[in-house]
Amino acid sequence: MAKQISDLKLGVLGGGQLGRMLIQEAINYNLTTLILDPDTNAPCKHIANYFECGSITDFDTVYNFGKKADIITIEIEKVNIEALEQLEKEGKQVYPQSRVIRLIQDKGVQKQFFKENNIPTAPFQLVNTREDIRNSSFAFPYMLKQRRDGYDGKGVMKINHAGDIEKAFDAPCLIEELVDFEKEIAVIVARNPKGQMTTFPMVEMEFNPEANLVEFLISPSTYPEAIQLRAETIAKNIASSLNITGLLAVEMFITRNGDILVNELAPRPHNSGHHTIEGNYVSQFEQHLRAIFNLPLGDTRSINNAVMINLLGEKGHEGVAKYQGLEKIMAVEGVYVHLYGKKYTKPFRKMGHITVVDQNREGAIEKAKYIKETLKVIA
Amino acid sequence: MAKQISDLKLGVLGGGQLGRMLIQEAINYNLTTLILDPDTNAPCKHIANYFECGSITDFDTVYNFGKKADIITIEIEKVNIEALEQLEKEGKQVYPQSRVIRLIQDKGVQKQFFKENNIPTAPFQLVNTREDIRNSSFAFPYMLKQRRDGYDGKGVMKINHAGDIEKAFDAPCLIEELVDFEKEIAVIVARNPKGQMTTFPMVEMEFNPEANLVEFLISPSTYPEAIQLRAETIAKNIASSLNITGLLAVEMFITRNGDILVNELAPRPHNSGHHTIEGNYVSQFEQHLRAIFNLPLGDTRSINNAVMINLLGEKGHEGVAKYQGLEKIMAVEGVYVHLYGKKYTKPFRKMGHITVVDQNREGAIEKAKYIKETLKVIA
Numbered sequence: 172m173a174k175q176i177s178d179l180k181l182g183v184l185g186g187g188q189l190g191r192m193l194i195q196e197a198i199n200y201n202l203t204t205l206i207l208d209p210d211t212n213a214p215c216k217h218i219a220n221y222f223e224c225g226s227i228t229d230f231d232t233v234y235n236f237g238k239k240a241d242i243i244t245i246e247i248e249k250v251n252i253e254a255l256e257q258l259e260k261e262g263k264q265v266y267p268q269s270r271v272i273r274l275i276q277d278k279g280v281q282k283q284f285f286k287e288n289n290i291p292t293a294p295f296q297l298v299n300t301r302e303d304i305r306n307s308s309f310a311f312p313y314m315l316k317q318r319r320d321g322y323d324g325k326g327v328m329k330i331n332h333a334g335d336i337e338k339a340f341d342a343p344c345l346i347e348e349l350v351d352f353e354k355e356i357a358v359i360v361a362r363n364p365k366g367q368m369t370t371f372p373m374v375e376m377e378f379n380p381e382a383n384l385v386e387f388l389i390s391p392s393t394y395p396e397a398i399q400l401r402a403e404t405i406a407k408n409i410a411s412s413l414n415i416t417g418l419l420a421v422e423m424f425i426t427r428n429g430d431i432l433v434n435e436l437a438p439r440p441h442n443s444g445h446h447t448i449e450g451n452y453v454s455q456f457e458q459h460l461r462a463i464f465n466l467p468l469g470d471t472r473s474i475n476n477a478v479m480i481n482l483l484g485e486k487g488h489e490g491v492a493k494y495q496g497l498e499k500i501m502a503v504e505g506v507y508v509h510l511y512g513k514k515y516t517k518p519f520r521k522m523g524h525i526t527v528v529d530q531n532r533e534g535a536i537e538k539a540k541y542i543k544e545t546l547k548v549i550a
Numbered sequence: 551m552a553k554q555i556s557d558l559k560l561g562v563l564g565g566g567q568l569g570r571m572l573i574q575e576a577i578n579y580n581l582t583t584l585i586l587d588p589d590t591n592a593p594c595k596h597i598a599n600y601f602e603c604g605s606i607t608d609f610d611t612v613y614n615f616g617k618k619a620d621i622i623t624i625e626i627e628k629v630n631i632e633a634l635e636q637l638e639k640e641g642k643q644v645y646p647q648s649r650v651i652r653l654i655q656d657k658g659v660q661k662q663f664f665k666e667n668n669i670p671t672a673p674f675q676l677v678n679t680r681e682d683i684r685n686s687s688f689a690f691p692y693m694l695k696q697r698r699d700g701y702d703g704k705g706v707m708k709i710n711h712a713g714d715i716e717k718a719f720d721a722p723c724l725i726e727e728l729v730d731f732e733k734e735i736a737v738i739v740a741r742n743p744k745g746q747m748t749t750f751p752m753v754e755m756e757f758n759p760e761a762n763l764v765e766f767l768i769s770p771s772t773y774p775e776a777i778q779l780r781a782e783t784i785a786k787n788i789a790s791s792l793n794i795t796g797l798l799a800v801e802m803f804i805t806r807n808g809d810i811l812v813n814e815l816a817p818r819p820h821n822s823g824h825h826t827i828e829g830n831y832v833s834q835f836e837q838h839l840r841a842i843f844n845l846p847l848g849d850t851r852s853i854n855n856a857v858m859i860n861l862l863g864e865k866g867h868e869g870v871a872k873y874q875g876l877e878k879i880m881a882v883e884g885v886y887v888h889l890y891g892k893k894y895t896k897p898f899r900k901m902g903h904i905t906v907v908d909q910n911r912e913g914a915i916e917k918a919k920y921i922k923e924t925l926k927v928i929a
Contacts, residue, residue, distance in 0.1 A: 198574055199889060217599040218577060467877065498846065504848075
């Protein structure tokens with residue numbers, strides 16, 4: 172018999188909450204998990220078979236770590252690509268492929284890829300310096316996004332008028348037309364090396380305006396089927412064009428005139444798929460494993476209405492985390508707690524998430540609002 | 551704020567598959583888990599915060615291990631009770647309580663408890679030696695069960711006639727009237743220190759006659775509501791009488807004339823509750839954590855029809871385990887794989903389980919039969 176999933180070692184670059192939830196699923200398949208993360212207290216530390224504290228952006232560290240694994244995946248894009256390329260050359264399976272990570276690491280290249288592949292996205296222009304921004308003829312207001320290393324709302328700013336340019340990033344950026352959107356949505360698509368593809372039902376996101384982080388995520392969407400189908404088709408087209416193996420999260424806008432524009436991509440399990448653990452037949456984490464191990468993809472259908480609430484560190488609190496109101500929210504039916512094992516909280520740090528499922532969509536939303544008001548991460 | 555679940559250390563005696571699935575849930579609550587198991591390759595080894603290889607039946611080992619934890623639980627009954635009693639005296643929380651484990655460890659005491667508390671059970675007689683069996687006036691055929699250390703079908707034999715007594719156990723046993731049952735069923739009840747109690751819906755079990763192990767488990771039952779309510783009431787009465795904290799699995803028979811008789815108890819997560827991971831809103835493992843940490847109990851309702859298949863080591867195979875047919879069964883919708891992380895297989899060893907969920911009960915059963923035929927653990 173050929174080598175099978177339970178014989179293989181999975182190396183993961185990054186040991187945060189995404190790696191943690193991936194390991195929770197990997198346990199079901201006897202997978203041996205190896206984690207590389209620079210934080211000695213990373214959320215994955217105690218639950219991986221092997222944990223190495225080290226840089227995921229350093230060539231030697233990533234290369235030597237990767238040599239120990241059979242299949243290598245990521246839970247964050249900011250990793251050393253050259254090491255992954257070298258590992259691929261030596262026959263290691265790296266999923267998503269290094270070329271996909273390289274493309275997605277750079278929001279400028281990502282946008283050009285959309286343009287070249289007829290993927291609908293907001294008009295944009297690439298700039299390298301603050302001077303370039305000043306010389307741009309782009310109409311105010313617009314969004315300015317750093318091409319590299321932005322995440323969780325960081326590396327993004329709104330430029331309302333010429334005066335804002337003084338404090339603009341002086342780095343390679345993209346200028347993007349402000350999208351007058353009605354809703355932010357996401358579709359997660361999975362693709363295995365055989366080319367089998369599945370999408371999870373489209374979800375709707377509501378953002379915390381202050382932190383620019385997802386506050387509530389509602390699954391499934393109640394947008395008309397035609398719109399949902401369009402969003403799923405866009406996601407599949409991107410996954411096919413990229414020829415990706417693994418998960419791809421596609422964040423999109425629905426504009427006020429009903430267009431769908433792609434915002435950005437993440438080639439890995441994503442915050443917009445956490446609800447799938449309880450809300451769908453297969454979770455995004457198991458689907459990622461099925462995809463990268465070239466196994467049949469699971470059933471993505473929703474089981475129930477699900478609302479996911481990101482549990483962010485409370486403003487004004489920094490220090491050892493305490494979860495106020497946990498017992499209260501656990502008394503609500505259909506509530507699932509996911510704490511990420513982070514010892515210290517700080518304002519807006521992602522400390523966990525809560526998913527609430529309910530046969531009634533409005534019921535789930537009401538419960539989510541109660542949870543948001545009741546549960547606080549303080550120090 | 552008082553100490554809360556994420557601050558506490560959970561010590562578990564036993565590091566097998568039950569501990570493993572308990573840890574998978576404990577991760578969601580940031581629980582620090584400590585495991586004691588005599589097997590250096592125990593299924594929990596790599597996923598616990600702290601793993602100690604040592605005897606769970608030795609006083610000093612259990613006592614010293616328990617000192618490191620805040621709350622102590624078990625995943626197998628055969629543990630050193632005296633150490634747990636001492637830990638309780640010193641203020642540690644031991645759930646289930648040592649007196650409950652002591653009672654359940656001895657099938658003779660268990661039966662007497664049923665009798666004293668008007669719990670319906672088959673007529674029985676206690677014996678100490680083979681000579682006692684010979685002198686018994688119990689009518690043939692009957693069941694002979696060792697009072698201690700029987701599990702997974704071991705320590706149980708059928709005595710058909712006087713000739714069988716020659717090979718009978720020469721140890722403290724109970725003789726039990728043969729129950730002419732129509733179905734074996736189970737109800738899992740949970741109780742927290744506040745006295746809150748919930749039962750999972752009654753399930754039906756089908757046994758492998760050769761191994762005397764559960765082969766299929768079907769949830770929920772389709773017996774008339776009145777019978778299900780009776781079974782749940784019996785389970786709750788036992789939990790109340792025991793004043794137990796934690797889970798209690800109650801295995802019962804439905805006789806051909808519609809009576810319910812209690813067979814035996816397990817004060818912990820149990821094979822008859824594995825389907826709850828995907829089939830019910832709360833899983834038995836999370837419910838056990840909620841109970842022992844005195845948190846509100848979760849919603850036990852079924853989400854879907856679920857059939858659980860124990861994945862037993864194939865006859866004639868002993869050695870490093872291989873999972874034949876895994877990819878095939880993963881192509882079936884609604885199939886969940888749980889491998890237990892055991893390196894070596896042997897005939898009838900519990901190597902994992904598969905749960906299949908389906909909105910249609912017959913559909914779930916058909917899929918389960920296909921899985922049973924297709925998936926084999928070989929060496």
